[in-house]
Amino acid sequence: MQDEIRKPGFERKGGSITDGTVSLISRVEELAYELEVKEVMTDNVKVVSPESSMAYVLELFRQARISGAPVVADGNLVGIVSLEDLIRALTRGNLEASVRDYMTTELLTVRATDPVVEALKLFDQTQVGRLPVLDEREKLAGIITKGDITHGLLAALQQDYQLEEIKRYRASHLFEDIISDRTSLILRYAIEPRNFTQGGAASSNIKRALLRLGADPQIARRCGIAIYEAEMNLIIHATNGGLVRAEIEPHVILMETIDDGPGIEDTELAMKAGYSTASEEIREMGFGAGLGLNNIQRCVDEMKLQSRLGSGTRLEMKIYLNDQKPSRDPQHPDEEKTSNDTPRDHQATGPHLAD
Amino acid sequence: MTLQEIIKQLDLTLLTEQKDFSEVVPTCGYASDLLSCVMAGARHRAVWVTLQSHTNVVAVGALLELSAIIITEGATPDPDTISKANEEGVTLLLTEKPTFRVTGRLWELGLRDS
Numbered sequence: 001m002q003d004e005i006r007k008p009g010f011e012r013k014g015g016s017i018t019d020g021t022v023s024l025i026s027r028v029e030e031l032a033y034e035l036e037v038k039e040v041m042t043d044n045v046k047v048v049s050p051e052s053s054m055a056y057v058l059e060l061f062r063q064a065r066i067s068g069a070p071v072v073a074d075g076n077l078v079g080i081v082s083l084e085d086l087i088r089a090l091t092r093g094n095l096e097a098s099v100r101d102y103m104t105t106e107l108l109t110v111r112a113t114d115p116v117v118e119a120l121k122l123f124d125q126t127q128v129g130r131l132p133v134l135d136e137r138e139k140l141a142g143i144i145t146k147g148d149i150t151h152g153l154l155a156a157l158q159q160d161y162q163l164e165e166i167k168r169y170r171a172s173h174l175f176e177d178i179i180s181d182r183t184s185l186i187l188r189y190a191i192e193p194r195n196f197t198q199g200g201a202a203s204s205n206i207k208r209a210l211l212r213l214g215a216d217p218q219i220a221r222r223c224g225i226a227i228y229e230a231e232m233n234l235i236i237h238a239t240n241g242g243l244v245r246a247e248i249e250p251h252v253i254l255m256e257t258i259d260d261g262p263g264i265e266d267t268e269l270a271m272k273a274g275y276s277t278a279s280e281e282i283r284e285m286g287f288g289a290g291l292g293l294n295n296i297q298r299c300v301d302e303m304k305l306q307s308r309l310g311s312g313t314r315l316e317m318k319i320y321l322n323d324q325k326p327s328r329d330p331q332h333p334d335e336e337k338t339s340n341d342t343p344r345d346h347q348a349t350g351p352h353l354a355d
Numbered sequence: 356m357t358l359q360e361i362i363k364q365l366d367l368t369l370l371t372e373q374k375d376f377s378e379v380v381p382t383c384g385y386a387s388d389l390l391s392c393v394m395a396g397a398r399h400r401a402v403w404v405t406l407q408s409h410t411n412v413v414a415v416g417a418l419l420e421l422s423a424i425i426i427t428e429g430a431t432p433d434p435d436t437i438s439k440a441n442e443e444g445v446t447l448l449l450t451e452k453p454t455f456r457v458t459g460r461l462w463e464l465g466l467r468d469s
Contacts, residue, residue, distance in 0.1 A: 197435070200414020204443065207418065224418040225394055232390075232411075286407045291391035298395070 031156050037119055038112035040152025041133045041142035047072040048081060050100040054089040057081055057099060070132045070140055071103045077132055077140045079103035109134050112141045119144050172214030175250045185248045191234040193241040202244045203227035219321060222299040223253055226317050229292040230257040236282055255317040264307035356465050358422055365460050367448040371440045381422035384466045386458045390415050404457050408432040416445035427454045
Protein backbone atom coordinates (compact mmCIF):
# COMPACT_ATOMS: atom_id res chain seq x y z
CA MET A 1 0.00 0.00 0.00
CA GLN A 2 2.70 2.47 0.93
CA ASP A 3 4.35 2.00 -2.41
CA GLU A 4 1.18 2.62 -4.30
CA ILE A 5 0.28 5.86 -2.64
CA ARG A 6 3.78 7.06 -1.91
CA LYS A 7 4.93 7.54 -5.45
CA PRO A 8 2.40 9.85 -7.03
CA GLY A 9 2.24 12.70 -4.59
CA PHE A 10 4.44 11.76 -1.74
CA GLU A 11 7.85 10.94 -3.05
CA ARG A 12 10.41 10.71 -0.32
CA LYS A 13 14.15 10.98 -0.62
CA GLY A 14 16.14 7.84 -0.09
CA GLY A 15 13.33 5.48 -0.84
CA SER A 16 13.42 3.27 2.22
CA ILE A 17 10.39 3.46 4.43
CA THR A 18 11.15 3.86 8.10
CA ASP A 19 8.62 3.47 10.89
CA GLY A 20 8.61 7.22 11.11
CA THR A 21 7.72 7.56 7.45
CA VAL A 22 4.93 5.04 7.81
CA SER A 23 3.26 6.94 10.58
CA LEU A 24 3.84 10.21 8.77
CA ILE A 25 1.87 9.06 5.77
CA SER A 26 -0.64 7.08 7.74
CA ARG A 27 -3.21 9.86 8.07
CA VAL A 28 -2.83 10.79 4.41
CA GLU A 29 -3.05 7.12 3.55
CA GLU A 30 -6.23 6.77 5.58
CA LEU A 31 -7.67 9.78 3.81
CA ALA A 32 -6.87 8.25 0.43
CA TYR A 33 -9.20 5.42 1.41
CA GLU A 34 -11.82 7.61 3.08
CA LEU A 35 -12.17 10.25 0.40
CA GLU A 36 -14.13 9.42 -2.70
CA VAL A 37 -13.02 10.47 -6.15
CA LYS A 38 -16.07 12.71 -6.51
CA GLU A 39 -14.98 14.75 -3.50
CA VAL A 40 -11.70 15.81 -5.07
CA MET A 41 -12.36 15.68 -8.83
CA THR A 42 -13.07 18.66 -11.07
CA ASP A 43 -16.70 18.36 -12.09
CA ASN A 44 -17.10 21.37 -14.32
CA VAL A 45 -15.23 19.75 -17.19
CA LYS A 46 -14.62 21.18 -20.63
CA VAL A 47 -15.54 18.51 -23.15
CA VAL A 48 -15.22 18.30 -26.90
CA SER A 49 -17.18 16.31 -29.45
CA PRO A 50 -15.51 13.82 -31.83
CA GLU A 51 -16.56 16.07 -34.70
CA SER A 52 -14.80 19.16 -33.35
CA SER A 53 -11.63 20.21 -35.16
CA MET A 54 -8.19 20.02 -33.59
CA ALA A 55 -8.00 23.80 -34.13
CA TYR A 56 -10.96 24.08 -31.76
CA VAL A 57 -9.08 21.91 -29.25
CA LEU A 58 -6.05 24.20 -29.54
CA GLU A 59 -8.19 27.24 -28.82
CA LEU A 60 -9.96 25.51 -25.92
CA PHE A 61 -6.70 24.39 -24.30
CA ARG A 62 -5.29 27.90 -24.68
CA GLN A 63 -8.28 29.70 -23.28
CA ALA A 64 -9.18 27.32 -20.49
CA ARG A 65 -5.48 26.71 -19.69
CA ILE A 66 -5.97 22.94 -19.66
CA SER A 67 -3.90 20.16 -21.16
CA GLY A 68 -6.54 17.54 -21.86
CA ALA A 69 -10.27 17.11 -22.36
CA PRO A 70 -12.70 14.18 -22.49
CA VAL A 71 -14.42 13.53 -25.79
CA VAL A 72 -18.18 13.04 -25.42
CA ALA A 73 -20.74 11.89 -28.00
CA ASP A 74 -24.44 11.68 -27.07
CA GLY A 75 -23.56 12.04 -23.44
CA ASN A 76 -21.18 9.07 -23.52
CA LEU A 77 -17.46 9.24 -23.03
CA VAL A 78 -15.77 8.03 -26.21
CA GLY A 79 -12.21 9.21 -25.80
CA ILE A 80 -9.80 11.72 -24.38
CA VAL A 81 -7.74 14.29 -26.26
CA SER A 82 -4.53 15.60 -24.73
CA LEU A 83 -1.80 18.09 -25.44
CA GLU A 84 0.26 15.28 -26.96
CA ASP A 85 -2.49 14.51 -29.46
CA LEU A 86 -2.66 18.19 -30.29
CA ILE A 87 1.09 18.34 -30.87
CA ARG A 88 0.85 15.37 -33.24
CA ALA A 89 -1.81 17.23 -35.23
CA LEU A 90 0.30 20.40 -35.20
CA THR A 91 3.47 18.69 -36.45
CA ARG A 92 1.50 17.31 -39.33
CA GLY A 93 -0.06 20.72 -39.96
CA ASN A 94 -3.38 18.99 -39.69
CA LEU A 95 -5.40 21.23 -37.40
CA GLU A 96 -8.46 20.93 -39.57
CA ALA A 97 -8.72 17.23 -38.83
CA SER A 98 -11.43 16.15 -36.41
CA VAL A 99 -10.84 15.12 -32.84
CA ARG A 100 -11.93 11.59 -33.73
CA ASP A 101 -8.70 11.13 -35.72
CA TYR A 102 -6.35 12.08 -32.92
CA MET A 103 -8.09 11.24 -29.65
CA THR A 104 -7.11 8.31 -27.47
CA THR A 105 -9.86 5.72 -27.23
CA GLU A 106 -8.22 3.20 -24.94
CA LEU A 107 -9.58 4.73 -21.81
CA LEU A 108 -8.67 4.28 -18.20
CA THR A 109 -11.42 5.56 -15.98
CA VAL A 110 -12.34 5.66 -12.32
CA ARG A 111 -15.74 5.76 -10.72
CA ALA A 112 -17.02 8.76 -8.80
CA THR A 113 -17.61 6.57 -5.76
CA ASP A 114 -14.18 4.89 -5.85
CA PRO A 115 -11.80 5.76 -3.04
CA VAL A 116 -9.11 8.22 -4.13
CA VAL A 117 -6.52 5.48 -3.68
CA GLU A 118 -7.86 3.75 -6.83
CA ALA A 119 -6.97 6.81 -8.88
CA LEU A 120 -3.56 6.99 -7.21
CA LYS A 121 -2.89 3.38 -8.19
CA LEU A 122 -3.75 4.09 -11.83
CA PHE A 123 -1.57 7.19 -11.93
CA ASP A 124 1.21 5.12 -10.42
CA GLN A 125 0.89 2.20 -12.86
CA THR A 126 0.46 4.24 -16.01
CA GLN A 127 1.81 7.44 -17.45
CA VAL A 128 -1.53 9.19 -17.76
CA GLY A 129 -1.90 12.65 -16.28
CA ARG A 130 -5.67 12.68 -15.93
CA LEU A 131 -8.46 10.19 -15.55
CA PRO A 132 -12.07 10.66 -16.63
CA VAL A 133 -14.53 9.94 -13.83
CA LEU A 134 -17.75 8.04 -14.56
CA ASP A 135 -20.95 8.09 -12.54
CA GLU A 136 -23.08 5.02 -11.82
CA ARG A 137 -24.80 5.38 -15.23
CA GLU A 138 -21.40 5.29 -16.99
CA LYS A 139 -21.75 8.97 -17.89
CA LEU A 140 -18.90 11.43 -17.51
CA ALA A 141 -19.04 12.98 -14.04
CA GLY A 142 -15.73 14.81 -14.01
CA ILE A 143 -12.00 14.50 -14.39
CA ILE A 144 -9.30 13.88 -11.84
CA THR A 145 -5.59 14.80 -11.90
CA LYS A 146 -2.79 14.27 -9.41
CA GLY A 147 -3.12 17.95 -8.55
CA ASP A 148 -6.81 17.45 -7.66
CA ILE A 149 -5.80 14.65 -5.31
CA THR A 150 -3.11 16.72 -3.64
CA HIS A 151 -5.53 19.60 -3.16
CA GLY A 152 -8.26 17.28 -1.90
CA LEU A 153 -5.98 15.61 0.63
CA LEU A 154 -4.65 18.93 1.88
CA ALA A 155 -8.18 20.29 2.23
CA ALA A 156 -9.20 17.19 4.17
CA LEU A 157 -6.20 17.51 6.48
CA GLN A 158 -7.08 21.15 7.02
CA GLN A 159 -10.61 20.09 7.85
CA ASP A 160 -9.30 17.61 10.42
CA TYR A 161 -7.47 20.48 12.02
CA GLN A 162 -10.51 22.71 11.99
CA LEU A 163 -12.63 19.96 13.53
CA GLU A 164 -10.21 19.82 16.44
CA GLU A 165 -10.50 23.61 16.75
CA ILE A 166 -14.27 23.35 16.78
CA LYS A 167 -14.21 20.59 19.39
CA ARG A 168 -11.98 22.78 21.49
CA TYR A 169 -14.24 25.77 21.05
CA ARG A 170 -17.37 23.83 21.94
CA ALA A 171 -15.79 22.22 24.97
CA SER A 172 -14.46 25.53 26.24
CA HIS A 173 -18.02 26.82 26.34
CA LEU A 174 -19.40 23.77 28.09
CA PHE A 175 -19.47 25.29 31.54
CA GLU A 176 -20.93 28.56 30.30
CA ASP A 177 -23.63 26.90 28.24
CA ILE A 178 -24.96 24.56 30.87
CA ILE A 179 -26.73 26.22 33.76
CA SER A 180 -26.98 24.49 37.09
CA ASP A 181 -26.23 25.26 40.72
CA ARG A 182 -23.10 23.21 40.41
CA THR A 183 -21.85 21.73 37.16
CA SER A 184 -19.07 19.21 37.04
CA LEU A 185 -17.63 16.89 34.48
CA ILE A 186 -16.40 13.52 35.69
CA LEU A 187 -13.86 11.44 33.79
CA ARG A 188 -13.17 7.88 34.89
CA TYR A 189 -10.45 5.49 33.76
CA ALA A 190 -9.98 1.87 34.78
CA ILE A 191 -6.30 1.08 35.22
CA GLU A 192 -5.10 -2.47 34.74
CA PRO A 193 -2.33 -3.82 36.96
CA ARG A 194 1.14 -4.15 35.35
CA ASN A 195 -0.11 -2.93 31.98
CA PHE A 196 2.77 -0.59 31.21
CA THR A 197 1.75 0.02 27.63
CA GLN A 198 -1.40 1.68 28.94
CA GLY A 199 0.69 3.86 31.28
CA GLY A 200 0.12 7.55 30.72
CA ALA A 201 -3.13 7.09 28.79
CA ALA A 202 -5.43 8.39 31.55
CA SER A 203 -3.17 11.33 32.31
CA SER A 204 -2.78 12.40 28.70
CA ASN A 205 -6.53 12.07 28.12
CA ILE A 206 -7.29 14.16 31.17
CA LYS A 207 -4.74 16.73 30.13
CA ARG A 208 -6.24 16.92 26.64
CA ALA A 209 -9.75 17.26 28.08
CA LEU A 210 -8.60 20.14 30.26
CA LEU A 211 -6.99 21.92 27.31
CA ARG A 212 -10.16 21.50 25.29
CA LEU A 213 -12.12 22.91 28.17
CA GLY A 214 -9.92 25.96 27.95
CA ALA A 215 -7.77 25.36 31.03
CA ASP A 216 -4.50 27.19 31.36
CA PRO A 217 -1.78 24.99 29.76
CA GLN A 218 0.30 25.13 32.90
CA ILE A 219 -2.58 23.87 35.03
CA ALA A 220 -3.25 21.13 32.48
CA ARG A 221 0.40 20.12 32.66
CA ARG A 222 0.36 20.03 36.47
CA CYS A 223 -2.75 17.84 36.42
CA GLY A 224 -1.12 15.63 33.81
CA ILE A 225 2.00 15.06 35.90
CA ALA A 226 0.05 14.39 39.09
CA ILE A 227 -2.30 11.94 37.38
CA TYR A 228 0.59 10.25 35.58
CA GLU A 229 2.39 9.48 38.82
CA ALA A 230 -0.83 8.30 40.48
CA GLU A 231 -1.73 6.22 37.45
CA MET A 232 1.72 4.60 37.38
CA ASN A 233 1.38 3.81 41.10
CA LEU A 234 -1.78 1.84 40.32
CA ILE A 235 -0.06 0.02 37.46
CA ILE A 236 3.06 -0.76 39.48
CA HIS A 237 1.69 -1.42 42.95
CA ALA A 238 -2.06 -2.04 43.06
CA THR A 239 -2.91 -5.75 43.14
CA ASN A 240 -5.92 -5.40 40.87
CA GLY A 241 -5.18 -2.03 39.34
CA GLY A 242 -7.69 0.66 40.21
CA LEU A 243 -9.70 3.63 39.17
CA VAL A 244 -8.59 7.12 38.15
CA ARG A 245 -11.31 9.72 38.49
CA ALA A 246 -11.10 13.40 37.65
CA GLU A 247 -13.94 15.73 38.51
CA ILE A 248 -13.68 19.02 36.70
CA GLU A 249 -15.53 22.09 37.88
CA PRO A 250 -15.08 25.65 36.69
CA HIS A 251 -12.94 26.56 39.69
CA VAL A 252 -11.39 23.34 40.89
CA ILE A 253 -10.21 19.98 39.62
CA LEU A 254 -10.55 17.08 42.00
CA MET A 255 -8.57 14.02 40.99
CA GLU A 256 -8.48 10.71 42.81
CA THR A 257 -7.17 7.20 42.48
CA ILE A 258 -8.74 4.28 44.29
CA ASP A 259 -7.50 0.72 44.57
CA ASP A 260 -8.28 -2.31 46.71
CA GLY A 261 -4.83 -3.34 47.78
CA PRO A 262 -2.25 -4.10 48.92
CA GLY A 263 -2.34 -0.82 50.86
CA ILE A 264 0.55 1.18 52.25
CA GLU A 265 1.96 0.23 55.63
CA ASP A 266 3.35 3.63 56.52
CA THR A 267 2.04 6.54 54.46
CA GLU A 268 4.51 8.96 56.04
CA LEU A 269 7.42 6.79 54.93
CA ALA A 270 5.86 6.42 51.47
CA MET A 271 5.87 10.22 51.16
CA LYS A 272 9.61 10.37 51.89
CA ALA A 273 11.58 11.32 48.79
CA GLY A 274 13.56 8.34 47.58
CA TYR A 275 11.54 5.72 49.42
CA SER A 276 10.19 3.04 47.12
CA THR A 277 9.00 -0.53 47.38
CA ALA A 278 9.21 -1.13 43.63
CA SER A 279 10.83 -4.38 42.50
CA GLU A 280 14.19 -4.53 40.77
CA GLU A 281 12.47 -5.34 37.48
CA ILE A 282 10.32 -2.21 37.69
CA ARG A 283 13.30 -0.07 38.66
CA GLU A 284 15.07 -1.22 35.52
CA MET A 285 12.28 0.37 33.51
CA GLY A 286 13.03 3.67 35.19
CA PHE A 287 10.26 3.58 37.76
CA GLY A 288 10.62 3.28 41.50
CA ALA A 289 12.65 6.42 42.07
CA GLY A 290 10.60 6.99 45.18
CA LEU A 291 9.52 10.39 43.93
CA GLY A 292 6.04 9.80 42.55
CA LEU A 293 4.13 11.04 45.56
CA ASN A 294 6.54 13.96 45.96
CA ASN A 295 5.94 14.95 42.36
CA ILE A 296 2.20 14.82 42.97
CA GLN A 297 2.53 16.98 46.04
CA ARG A 298 4.49 19.58 44.12
CA CYS A 299 1.91 19.75 41.37
CA VAL A 300 -1.32 19.95 43.32
CA ASP A 301 -2.72 22.43 45.80
CA GLU A 302 -4.06 19.83 48.19
CA MET A 303 -3.29 16.15 48.56
CA LYS A 304 -4.68 13.50 50.86
CA LEU A 305 -3.30 9.96 51.02
CA GLN A 306 -5.35 7.40 52.90
CA SER A 307 -4.37 3.77 53.08
CA ARG A 308 -4.73 0.70 55.16
CA LEU A 309 -2.54 -2.35 54.69
CA GLY A 310 -4.64 -5.15 53.28
CA SER A 311 -7.59 -3.04 52.25
CA GLY A 312 -6.43 -0.43 49.74
CA THR A 313 -5.42 3.14 49.03
CA ARG A 314 -7.24 6.32 48.16
CA LEU A 315 -5.34 9.35 46.93
CA GLU A 316 -7.11 12.67 46.55
CA MET A 317 -5.58 15.60 44.72
CA LYS A 318 -7.00 19.05 44.20
CA ILE A 319 -5.92 21.82 41.89
CA TYR A 320 -7.61 25.20 42.07
CA LEU A 321 -8.10 27.25 38.95
CA ASN A 322 -8.23 31.02 38.65
CA ASP A 323 -5.75 31.77 41.44
CA GLN A 324 -8.04 30.65 44.19
CA LYS A 325 -4.94 29.78 46.12
CA PRO A 326 -1.97 31.95 47.05
CA SER A 327 1.26 31.46 45.08
CA ARG A 328 2.20 27.81 45.21
CA ASP A 329 5.86 28.18 44.86
CA PRO A 330 7.22 30.27 47.71
CA GLN A 331 10.71 28.77 47.37
CA HIS A 332 11.13 30.24 43.91
CA PRO A 333 9.35 33.55 43.78
CA ASP A 334 11.85 34.82 41.20
CA GLU A 335 11.25 32.11 38.68
CA GLU A 336 10.34 33.66 35.38
CA LYS A 337 6.62 33.90 34.93
CA THR A 338 6.50 33.00 31.30
CA SER A 339 7.85 29.50 31.41
CA ASN A 340 7.42 28.38 34.99
CA ASP A 341 6.15 25.16 33.55
CA THR A 342 6.45 22.30 35.94
CA PRO A 343 6.43 23.56 39.46
CA ARG A 344 9.95 23.03 40.64
CA ASP A 345 10.84 22.99 44.23
CA HIS A 346 12.55 19.66 44.28
CA GLN A 347 15.59 21.25 45.81
CA ALA A 348 13.37 21.80 48.81
CA THR A 349 12.50 18.14 49.05
CA GLY A 350 16.14 17.16 49.10
CA PRO A 351 18.24 15.43 46.50
CA HIS A 352 16.71 12.31 45.04
CA LEU A 353 19.43 9.79 45.31
CA ALA A 354 17.11 6.91 45.89
CA ASP A 355 18.52 4.56 43.37
CA MET B 356 20.33 26.59 19.15
CA THR B 357 17.58 24.90 17.22
CA LEU B 358 16.68 21.23 17.36
CA GLN B 359 17.65 21.01 13.70
CA GLU B 360 21.23 22.05 14.50
CA ILE B 361 21.34 19.61 17.42
CA ILE B 362 20.18 16.75 15.19
CA LYS B 363 22.84 17.66 12.61
CA GLN B 364 25.71 18.27 15.02
CA LEU B 365 25.10 15.08 16.99
CA ASP B 366 24.19 13.08 13.90
CA LEU B 367 20.97 11.87 15.51
CA THR B 368 18.53 9.53 13.78
CA LEU B 369 14.97 10.77 13.67
CA LEU B 370 12.58 7.99 14.66
CA THR B 371 9.35 9.95 14.57
CA GLU B 372 7.87 12.07 11.85
CA GLN B 373 9.67 14.97 10.25
CA LYS B 374 8.73 18.42 11.52
CA ASP B 375 10.23 21.83 10.97
CA PHE B 376 12.93 21.44 13.60
CA SER B 377 14.47 24.80 12.71
CA GLU B 378 11.42 26.25 14.51
CA VAL B 379 12.02 24.21 17.65
CA VAL B 380 14.30 25.90 20.17
CA PRO B 381 14.86 23.73 23.26
CA THR B 382 14.95 25.63 26.53
CA CYS B 383 17.47 23.38 28.26
CA GLY B 384 18.60 19.79 28.73
CA TYR B 385 18.03 17.04 31.24
CA ALA B 386 19.55 13.58 31.57
CA SER B 387 18.18 10.74 33.69
CA ASP B 388 16.79 7.26 33.32
CA LEU B 389 14.38 7.58 36.22
CA LEU B 390 11.03 8.77 35.00
CA SER B 391 9.98 10.47 38.21
CA CYS B 392 13.25 12.40 38.30
CA VAL B 393 12.52 13.59 34.79
CA MET B 394 8.99 14.54 35.81
CA ALA B 395 10.47 16.58 38.63
CA GLY B 396 13.54 17.98 36.96
CA ALA B 397 13.03 18.40 33.22
CA ARG B 398 11.54 21.65 32.12
CA HIS B 399 8.87 22.37 29.61
CA ARG B 400 10.41 22.13 26.08
CA ALA B 401 13.65 20.60 27.36
CA VAL B 402 15.68 17.98 25.52
CA TRP B 403 15.77 14.79 27.58
CA VAL B 404 18.64 12.33 27.21
CA THR B 405 17.97 8.77 28.36
CA LEU B 406 18.63 5.17 27.51
CA GLN B 407 15.10 4.16 28.43
CA SER B 408 13.21 3.32 25.28
CA HIS B 409 9.96 1.73 26.44
CA THR B 410 6.59 3.26 25.75
CA ASN B 411 6.37 5.25 28.99
CA VAL B 412 9.06 7.68 27.86
CA VAL B 413 6.49 8.93 25.37
CA ALA B 414 3.98 9.64 28.14
CA VAL B 415 6.64 11.62 30.01
CA GLY B 416 7.62 13.50 26.85
CA ALA B 417 4.01 14.38 26.10
CA LEU B 418 3.12 15.48 29.61
CA LEU B 419 6.17 17.72 29.90
CA GLU B 420 5.88 18.83 26.26
CA LEU B 421 9.56 18.15 25.74
CA SER B 422 11.28 19.44 22.59
CA ALA B 423 12.75 16.00 21.98
CA ILE B 424 13.85 12.79 23.65
CA ILE B 425 17.33 11.57 22.72
CA ILE B 426 17.60 7.82 23.26
CA THR B 427 21.21 6.73 23.71
CA GLU B 428 23.30 3.58 23.16
CA GLY B 429 21.14 2.57 20.22
CA ALA B 430 18.29 1.41 22.47
CA THR B 431 15.74 1.40 19.64
CA PRO B 432 12.10 1.63 20.78
CA ASP B 433 9.57 -0.80 19.33
CA PRO B 434 7.26 0.37 16.50
CA ASP B 435 4.28 0.75 18.88
CA THR B 436 6.25 3.22 20.96
CA ILE B 437 7.22 5.18 17.85
CA SER B 438 3.66 5.33 16.56
CA LYS B 439 2.45 6.40 20.00
CA ALA B 440 5.08 9.15 19.95
CA ASN B 441 3.75 10.33 16.59
CA GLU B 442 0.21 10.35 17.94
CA GLU B 443 1.30 12.42 20.90
CA GLY B 444 3.54 14.70 18.85
CA VAL B 445 6.66 13.64 20.73
CA THR B 446 9.97 13.71 18.83
CA LEU B 447 12.21 10.68 19.39
CA LEU B 448 15.87 10.78 18.32
CA LEU B 449 18.31 7.91 18.44
CA THR B 450 22.08 7.71 18.77
CA GLU B 451 24.61 4.93 19.27
CA LYS B 452 26.59 7.13 21.66
CA PRO B 453 26.27 6.90 25.44
CA THR B 454 24.40 9.47 27.54
CA PHE B 455 27.60 11.03 28.94
CA ARG B 456 28.92 11.78 25.45
CA VAL B 457 25.60 13.17 24.24
CA THR B 458 25.11 15.50 27.19
CA GLY B 459 28.72 16.64 26.85
CA ARG B 460 28.15 17.57 23.23
CA LEU B 461 24.89 19.35 24.05
CA TRP B 462 26.68 21.36 26.69
CA GLU B 463 29.42 22.27 24.20
CA LEU B 464 26.74 23.46 21.82
CA GLY B 465 25.48 25.81 24.49
CA LEU B 466 22.53 23.92 25.93
CA ARG B 467 22.32 24.34 29.69
CA ASP B 468 20.41 22.69 32.50
CA SER B 469 17.95 25.49 33.09
